[in-house]
Amino acid sequence: MQIITPHFILMGDRVSSNLSVAFDKTIQKIAPFEELIEVYPDAKITSLRENSLLMPGLINAHVHIEFSANKTTLSYGDFMSWLYSVIENREELINGCDVSCMSKACDMMLESGITTFGAISSHGLDLEACENAKQNVVFFNELIGSQATMADALFGDFLSRLDASKTIKREGFHPAVAIHSPYSVHPILIKKALQIARNEKLKLTAHFMESEAERNWLDNSDGDFKDFFQTLLKQNANISDSHEFLEHFNGHEALLTHVVKANESELNTISKEKHTVIHCPISNRLLGNPTLNIKELNDKKIKWIVATDGLSSNYKLDLFEEMKMSLFMHSSAPLLQFAEELIKGVTIHAAEALGLNTGEISVGKNADMIVLDLDAPPTKELAIHLILHRYNISKVYINGKLEKS
Numbered sequence: 001m002q003i004i005t006p007h008f009i010l011m012g013d014r015v016s017s018n019l020s021v022a023f024d025k026t027i028q029k030i031a032p033f034e035e036l037i038e039v040y041p042d043a044k045i046t047s048l049r050e051n052s053l054l055m056p057g058l059i060n061a062h063v064h065i066e067f068s069a070n071k072t073t074l075s076y077g078d079f080m081s082w083l084y085s086v087i088e089n090r091e092e093l094i095n096g097c098d099v100s101c102m103s104k105a106c107d108m109m110l111e112s113g114i115t116t117f118g119a120i121s122s123h124g125l126d127l128e129a130c131e132n133a134k135q136n137v138v139f140f141n142e143l144i145g146s147q148a149t150m151a152d153a154l155f156g157d158f159l160s161r162l163d164a165s166k167t168i169k170r171e172g173f174h175p176a177v178a179i180h181s182p183y184s185v186h187p188i189l190i191k192k193a194l195q196i197a198r199n200e201k202l203k204l205t206a207h208f209m210e211s212e213a214e215r216n217w218l219d220n221s222d223g224d225f226k227d228f229f230q231t232l233l234k235q236n237a238n239i240s241d242s243h244e245f246l247e248h249f250n251g252h253e254a255l256l257t258h259v260v261k262a263n264e265s266e267l268n269t270i271s272k273e274k275h276t277v278i279h280c281p282i283s284n285r286l287l288g289n290p291t292l293n294i295k296e297l298n299d300k301k302i303k304w305i306v307a308t309d310g311l312s313s314n315y316k317l318d319l320f321e322e323m324k325m326s327l328f329m330h331s332s333a334p335l336l337q338f339a340e341e342l343i344k345g346v347t348i349h350a351a352e353a354l355g356l357n358t359g360e361i362s363v364g365k366n367a368d369m370i371v372l373d374l375d376a377p378p379t380k381e382l383a384i385h386l387i388l389h390r391y392n393i394s395k396v397y398i399n400g401k402l403e404k405s
Helices: 033-039 079-095 099-111 127-132 148-166 187-200 212-220 224-233 242-248 264-272 281-286 294-299 319-329 335-345 348-354 382-389
Strands: 002-005 008-011 014-017 020-023 027-031 044-047 052-056 058-063 114-121 136-143 173-179 204-208 255-258 276-279 303-306 369-373 392-398 401-404
Touching (some): 002 033, 020 033, 027 033, 058 099, 058 255, 058 319, 079 212, 079 224, 099 127, 099 401, 114 127, 114 173, 114 348, 114 392, 127 136, 127 148, 148 173, 148 187, 173 187, 187 242, 212 224, 281 319, 303 319, 303 348, 319 335, 319 382, 335 348, 335 382
Parallel strands (some): 008 052, 114 136, 136 173, 173 204, 204 255, 255 276, 276 303
Antiparallel strands (some): 002 020, 008 014, 020 027, 052 369, 369 392, 392 401
């Protein structure tokens, strides 16, 4: 048992002071120090510096660890140019990022206060790095392939990777399923993968409506993807439209990443089925895609959270940086209210979307916590200041273990 005494604790929408937290793997009790030490006289005691803030660890629900070798290799500014550059440089990037490279990406996230992440694994090459990561990991085995003739082989590979992830038994590691996108996965494969996800109650995610190219291809089998599919896959038409794709997910809440080109009908379906949208503002900007219409999501009561995407479309894996970019992109949103929602989008709301017992400083929750060194006592605008000033993170606890100090 441990007792930690910060000057301030971020608990939901309020900041509390003169309280300590008793915890082992989970948070056992929150009360004044004198009360806790009577209950737990043998606890290890940690007292923190003046103006220290204890808050929930951050949750990065969507990141591609396997592409962490990229820095200046890929082309930015236009989605199709970026996609062609990924295909052209795929082998170089994959071969250029070994386990140590991927572990460095995990450590980068730890330094920025990320205690849980959702790894979108295309090849399974990141399994060892994610197994050894200090963070909690939801390991999304990704299914991709639009050609019916390759369906059996592609599904066999997917199953092999999924089975490998199930052999990882360490605390905080959760196998899961990812469907790449509506344009890149054959409906036969989607149905088979979703049956497994439903039967085994695995979390589910997919990319959805990231670009104008995707919009035009799914609607009319036309646009920038036309040459792409004809040249590379000898495919002249889409394999399903967006509505058919979403129908596969009915009754199984999923995390849908990007959603910047979704139409009203699709958003209504997302709302009805209680899916969660993952907002990746830096990735969208670098790939020349629109900014997510969060006001429309709020109007339709669609849940949304924030993630970094991977280093294939970002320059760092830092949720404070991601929130800052979002704060400035959405210039018409009420500043304080939006900042508070962004903080929730990387803590409690992200935990809920991933089905994890974390994301807030509350009794019974896993002790995933970070300590920030503020410059002064927090004001009512704390959420804004947390995002703008990127305070030093002096301690990181994951499942009650001190992983950074």
